[in-house]
Amino acid sequence: QLDQIIIHQQVELLEAILGTETSSKYEIKNQLGQRIYFAVEENGCFDRKLCSPVRSFTIRIADNMGREVIRVIRPLRCNSCWFPCFLQEV
Numbered sequence: 001q002l003d004q005i006i007i008h009q010q011v012e013l014l015e016a017i018l019g020t021e022t023s024s025k026y027e028i029k030n031q032l033g034q035r036i037y038f039a040v041e042e043n044g045c046f047d048r049k050l051c052s053p054v055r056s057f058t059i060r061i062a063d064n065m066g067r068e069v070i071r072v073i074r075p076l077r078c079n080s081c082w083f084p085c086f087l088q089e090v
Contacts (some may be wrong), residue, residue: 004031007039028061037061037069 010076013017028037043057056076 002030002036005036006030006031006033035064037063 006029007026008029010027012025023043024041026036026041027041028039030036037060039061041057041059043055058076059070059072060068061070061072
């Protein structure tokens, strides 16, 4: 039973030194600080650099045994008042 989760983004050394954005990785922990899930964001370098806030991505959340338990998919969408039917969705 979980009543609280804590999400920590893991910082990549290459990203910190060069300022290059890499695929994000997250540890999801319980209130005791124990890792219960691990998440990885999948997308391309082009998406991260040019479409950052509206980029498409897939986040795969796995348990400690490496079994995928949740998959979150966000397609590339336009973020403009001119195209209200193309607002973000997950």
